[in-house]
Amino acid sequence: MRDTHGGHPEGDTAPARPSDRREQTRTALLTAAERLWAERGIHGASLDDIAAAAGLTKGAVYSNFTGKTDLLLALMERFTSDPTRTDVCDELRAAEKDGDATGRSSSRHEPDERARQLALLLVEFWLYGMRDYAAGWRIADWYAERRARLASQLDPDDAIAPHERATLTLALDFGLAFQHLLDPARVPADLYKTGKNLMQGRPN
Incomplete structure (x- = not known):
């Protein structure tokens, strides 16, 4: 009724x-x-x-x-704004928290298809920005926002400014992630811990 x-x-x-x-x-x-x-x-x-x-x-x-560019930027924003999404470098950061007695990451943190997919997307974003000037500066702003957020979390260091350390840390994040996902046997995930300690001036 x-x-x-x-x-x-x-x-x-x-x-x-x-x-x-x-x-x-x-x-x-x-x-x-x-x-x-x-x-x-x-x-x-x-x-x-x-x-x-x-x-x-x-x-x-x-x-x-x-x-397409607007769709791409919306996808990048989703990666940035949604804390539940997995970042391509999470597998490497996990090595610092889940190492065994030798400092090696545990087998459960082997890179999975999700991490590989995100790495491929980051490469695609970068290539698209290099080839399309209008999109490039907007993608550059996205990276600048990530650098600024990271720099705000770093402790002061007389030797190098926070924004410079943030830039180098992101280079380490992406560069090591790509090498590790392509060649995990020769570029182990626990190298991220070593590199991060060097960047932050901590002993290994």
């Missing part, structure tokens, strides 16, 4: 609000872009491909993002 008070019949679910549907659409597109760009590269997966992978139309992409 119809509810004469304007509500929904018992057992019915209220329809999703437009804002909820929009957020669900954006999330589906970002998730599809993350997977396809890691698998094929940013230039190897079109907006049509991303829309299809998300079960949506290309129009849904343009109703949420102005284009």
Whole structure:
């Protein structure tokens, strides 16, 4: 029987609000872009491909993002703002907290597919920014924000300014992560602990 008070019949679910549907659409597109760009590269997966992978139309992409660069930047922002997401360097940081008596990281921290996917995405972001000037300076701002956040967490050091140490630490993060994921046997994860201690002036 119809509810004469304007509500929904018992057992019915209220329809999703437009804002909820929009957020669900954006999330589906970002998730599809993350997977396809890691698998094929940013230039190897079109907006049509991303829309299809998300079960949506290309129009849904343009109703949420102005284009590929806007979608890319939204994906980068999701990595930055969501504390529950795994960072590509987490596997290396775990070596510092979970080493055995020899200082080696435990076997449960071997790099998994998630870490590899994130590493591939970071390379794609960097390459896209190098090839596209308009996107490049915005991606550079994203890296600058990460450096500034890290610098604010570092203790003062008379030998080198915090922002310089942050820059070198990020270089260590990304460079060592990429080498480790490509060649874990010859670039062990616990090198991150050694490098971090050197950067912070601590004895190994």
